[in-house]
Amino acid sequence: MSPFSRDLIDLPASDGRPVLTIDLAAVQANWRLVRNSAHGARTAGVVKADGYGCDAIHVARALKVAGCDLLFVASADEGRALRQDPQLDDIAVCIFYGCMKGDELDFKNNRLIPVHNSLDDYERWKPFWFDGPDPAGFALHIDTGMNRLGMSADDAAAIAADPDFRSAPIVFAMSHLASANTPQSPQNDEQRRAFAAAASGLKTVHPGLPLSLANSAGVFLGADYCLDIVRPGIALYGGQPISAKPLPLEPVVQLHAPILQVHHVGPGETVGYGGTHTTARKSRIATLPLGYADGILRAAGNQGFGILSGAKVPMVGRISMDLTTVDVTDVPESDAQPGSYVEILGKNVTIDQLGAASGSFGYEILTGLGNRYRWRHINQPDPGPSAGR
Ligand SMILES: *Cc1c(COP(=O)(O)O)cnc(C)c1O
Numbered sequence: 531m532s533p534f535s536r537d538l539i540d541l542p543a544s545d546g547r548p549v550l551t552i553d554l555a556a557v558q559a560n561w562r563l564v565r566n567s568a569h570g571a572r573t574a575g576v577v578k579a580d581g582y583g584c585d586a587i588h589v590a591r592a593l594k595v596a597g598c599d600l601l602f603v604a605s606a607d608e609g610r611a612l613r614q615d616p617q618l619d620d621i622a623v624c625i626f627y628g629c630m631k632g633d634e635l636d637f638k639n640n641r642l643i644p645v646h647n648s649l650d651d652y653e654r655w656k657p658f659w660f661d662g663p664d665p666a667g668f669a670l671h672i673d674t675g676m677n678r679l680g681m682s683a684d685d686a687a688a689i690a691a692d693p694d695f696r697s698a699p700i701v702f703a704m705s706h707l708a709s710a711n712t713p714q715s716p717q718n719d720e721q722r723r724a725f726a727a728a729a730s731g732l733k734t735v736h737p738g739l740p741l742s743l744a745n746s747a748g749v750f751l752g753a754d755y756c757l758d759i760v761r762p763g764i765a766l767y768g769g770q771p772i773s774a775k776p777l778p779l780e781p782v783v784q785l786h787a788p789i790l791q792v793h794h795v796g797p798g799e800t801v802g803y804g805g806t807h808t809t810a811r812k813s814r815i816a817t818l819p820l821g822y823a824d825g826i827l828r829a830a831g832n833q834g835f836g837i838l839s840g841a842k843v844p845m846v847g848r849i850s851m852d853l854t855t856v857d858v859t860d861v862p863e864s865d866a867q868p869g870s871y872v873e874i875l876g877k878n879v880t881i882d883q884l885g886a887a888s889g890s891f892g893y894e895i896l897t898g899l900g901n902r903y904r905w906r907h908i909n910q911p912d913p914g915p916s917a918g919r
Pocket of ligand 1: 576578626706744746761762763764
């Protein structure tokens with residue numbers, strides 16, 4: 531018995547393009563798994579970078595139907611794009627970058643929640659919360675050791691001491707873990723304590739202030755890290771947050787590439803640019819219509835693999851811009867014909883596996899998914915008009 535699943539999803543007749551399938555029911559199932567692990571915390575969804583390359587609108591709609599009421603994106607542009615969608619009208623949208631100078635009114639008009647990353651951000655926002663109507667509020671990001679984004683503990687203390695803060699429409703305070711995917715790292719506990727200390731001043735003014743620390747990996751560090759709001763990203767898209775402790779996540783992205791051509795190659799011949807693979811035996815080499823221009827990283831050459839008819843087919847030779855070659859010698863000839871679909875990502879090959887084979891990780895595989903694929907979103911919770919791609 532092959533260890534690899536043969537039950538391919540329903541694939542369309544080949545038009546020569548690889549088929550990229552985003553399963554929105556899998557996004558919902560993964561979100562529920564995180565929520566059920568979050569010790570009662572409000573479970574947001576991170577949909578920055580176009581929903582980790584999976585189309586932010588489709589992902590956000592699926593999350594909303596699953597019960598998610600809070601989204602995070604990086605930039606104001608990403609937030610405005612979500613706000614264009616009437617189906618997402620009543621979902622809260624937070625902007626990690628905060629509000630750039632001059633963008634304040636637009637934030638208010640679009641009900642975007644800026645995450646202030648400095649005392650200056652906070653001061654600049656003040657006139658806009660005093661001058662209603664109906665502000666969506668703001669959040670504060672306190673840096674606790676990442677040294678990337680967020681304000682110092684001193685800035686947070688200055689805000690807590692500001693008399694105006696008493697009437698401030700603050701929604702939550704957050705920090706971000708640098709090493710959550712390494713549960714044994716002492717940095718996790720250090721950051722947790724630093725955040726609690728910095729937030730305690732804010733909480734003397736706003737006792738009910740919700741706190742947020744955990745990304746996907748942080749959720750699985752336990753209740754001490756989940757606090758009031760969790761901010762999962764990668765787990766929603768099927769990426770393992772902690773590789774040493776795999777979760778039963780469903781694959782969201784499936785990529786199937788149809789064979790273009792099969793080459794019969796004798797032993798001792800080379801394949802592709804630079805001749806980096808030499809056949810050890812009489813071989814059949816199948817050529818697939820995707821390459822590094824489509825997000826199959828060049829480093830996956832001679833490292834990655836696909837699945838065809840339940841068998842592993844190794845990527846042999848270099849990845850080209852538009853082409854990848856796999857060795858299909860172990861697959862019956864009748865199953866390895868032009869048009870036969872090879873699984874590159876899906877039930878048998880995870881984004882983490884392709885990431886590792888590429889000297890990278892699942893996040894980079896997702897956010898690099900190519901535009902030349904035949905994209906489709908399946909199991910849409912609401913069969914409204916497709917946002918397309
Ligand atoms: C991207 C991001 C997240 C989500 O992280 P994952 O590891 O994908 O779960 C959470 N918080 C912040 C501040 C982020 O930038």
